[in-house]
Amino acid sequence: MEKLNTIMEFKNNIDTNLLIDILIAIGIFIIFKILSSLLSYVIIKIFNMKVKDNKKIKENVLYKPLKRIFSLIGSYIAISFLKIPEQPMFWITKIFRICLIITVANALGNCLTPKSKLMKRMKENDKITTNNKATDFIGKVIRTIIYIIAGFMIIFELGYDLSGIITGLGIGSVVIALAAQDIAKNLFSGIVLLFDKPFMIGDYVKIDNIEGTVDDMSFRAIRIRALDNTLVTIPNNKISEGNVINYTKMEKRRYELDLLVRPDTNIDKLEIVIERIKEELINNRFVIEDTINVHLNNVTDKGININIYLYTKIVDTTEFLDFKESINIKILRILKEENIELVNNYNVIKMK
Numbered sequence: 035m036e037k038l039n040t041i042m043e044f045k046n047n048i049d050t051n052l053l054i055d056i057l058i059a060i061g062i063f064i065i066f067k068i069l070s071s072l073l074s075y076v077i078i079k080i081f082n083m084k085v086k087d088n089k090k091i092k093e094n095v096l097y098k099p100l101k102r103i104f105s106l107i108g109s110y111i112a113i114s115f116l117k118i119p120e121q122p123m124f125w126i127t128k129i130f131r132i133c134l135i136i137t138v139a140n141a142l143g144n145c146l147t148p149k150s151k152l153m154k155r156m157k158e159n160d161k162i163t164t165n166n167k168a169t170d171f172i173g174k175v176i177r178t179i180i181y182i183i184a185g186f187m188i189i190f191e192l193g194y195d196l197s198g199i200i201t202g203l204g205i206g207s208v209v210i211a212l213a214a215q216d217i218a219k220n221l222f223s224g225i226v227l228l229f230d231k232p233f234m235i236g237d238y239v240k241i242d243n244i245e246g247t248v249d250d251m252s253f254r255a256i257r258i259r260a261l262d263n264t265l266v267t268i269p270n271n272k273i274s275e276g277n278v279i280n281y282t283k284m285e286k287r288r289y290e291l292d293l294l295v296r297p298d299t300n301i302d303k304l305e306i307v308i309e310r311i312k313e314e315l316i317n318n319r320f321v322i323e324d325t326i327n328v329h330l331n332n333v334t335d336k337g338i339n340i341n342i343y344l345y346t347k348i349v350d351t352t353e354f355l356d357f358k359e360s361i362n363i364k365i366l367r368i369l370k371e372e373n374i375e376l377v378n379n380y381n382v383i384k385m386k
Contacts (some may be wrong), residue, residue, distance in 0.1 A: 059112035066108020075099035099141030106133055131191050139184035146173040146180075227251070227270060237282040238351040241273055247351075286322060287354050289361065290343040295376050297337050303372055304330065304338065310368045311342060320346050320357055337377045 078094045091097065110130045118126065198251070233239045237248050239258065246260035256273065258266045281287070312328045315321050322345045331341035342365070348354045369376070 055115050059115045062115065063108050063112040066104055066111070070101040070104035070108070073104055074098075095144045095147075096141055099137055099144070102137050103134065104265060106130060106137065128191055132188050135187050135191070137160045139180050143162065143177045144179050146177045155331065178236050211220040227256075227273060232278045233280045233282070237280055239281065240279040241268060242276045244268065281351060282349060286325075286347060287349055288343065288345055289358060290341075291362070291365065292331075293340040293342070293369075294337040294366075294377050295369075296377050297333070297335060299338060299374060303374060304340075307368060307372050307374055308340065309363055310372070311340075313340075314364050315361070317343060318361070320348050322347060 049243055074097050075091060077100060078091050080099055082091060082094070110126075113126055114123075161172070233248050235248050238246070239248055241258070244258055244260070244266050246258040246266065248256060249259040249265060250257040255267050255269045258268065260266055308328050308330065311327060315326045315328070316323055325343075325345040327344065328342050330338065332339040346354070346357055348357050
């Protein structure tokens with residue numbers, strides 16, 4: 035009977051101790067759960083002292099990950115009080131570490147998304163970055179590195195041999211590099227273009243024999259909207275190897291026109307035409323006056339050449355074409371009014 039009482043007493047003591055441990059564990063979990071919001075708020079507030087709005091602090095990209103981290107720590111400490119056997123506790127510790135790695139990696143990755151506050155500040159700071167696409171690319175590269183490191187840490191936690199995996203990746207990377215040389219060339223050329231900035235989206239450019247407005251830029255190719263509205267895709271490595279003319283970057287554009295009039299044209303009339311053309315150009319507000327040149331350039335048996343060239347402040351391609359059209363019409367009107375006939379390979383072009 036005594037032995038039975040001793041066993042029952044021992045059992046009651048075990049149940050009591052287990053119950054106390056469970057209650058302590060629950061208490062620890064609840065305390066960390068409650069404090070996780072406060073601790074996350076305080077940490078973010080320390081680094082954002084100027085922010086007075088509580089809502090903005092809670093909308094911070096690190097607020098939720100910090101709460102998860104404190105909740106994970108609380109859960110792990112709570113479980114530790116339950117005196118779980120060694121083998122299950124070993125795997126619980128592994129799971130805790132893996133969850134912690136994933137949470138931290140996710141938090142750091144979220145700080146580098148295009149919409150994050152950090153990336154927006156980088157885009158606004160001209161001293162740090164070159165343009166938005168370059169900044170976004172840098173963010174993607176860093177996020178990728180973070181996730182790769184996190185992946186290796188998880189593999190290590192699971193007990194796999196990293197040296198064998200790294201060796202395998204080394205061999206695999208060689209195969210991939212050999213199979214995707216064009217992709218690599220376009221990628222690195224794209225990075226160079228984004229940092230060098232020979233043109234931006236919306237610029238009017240000429241690349242070799244292709245001319246048009248830059249419609250889109252990526253790390254593989256750019257797309258140009260040609261004058262006939264077709265969309266031309268050019269790989270980045272071709273752009274880096276070719277000649278690029280950016281008309282949008284020009285501070286002024288050159289207008290030039292050669293007129294060939296009949297060789298028997300009256301000299302007095304020619305002088306009048308030249309003076310009238312000069313006067314017309316001087317009165318045009320888009321023409322840079324000190325660049326106007328209208329001269330009788332050459333005389334041959336084919337005809338008399340009048341050369342006209344000038345510079346205009348207009349650099350936009352569409353506006354420049356309108357400007358050229360306006361000047362050409364005015365010159366043709368002057369020729370018609372003065373009865374001056376143009377010739378082309380001995381054929382007289384009569385002005386109507």
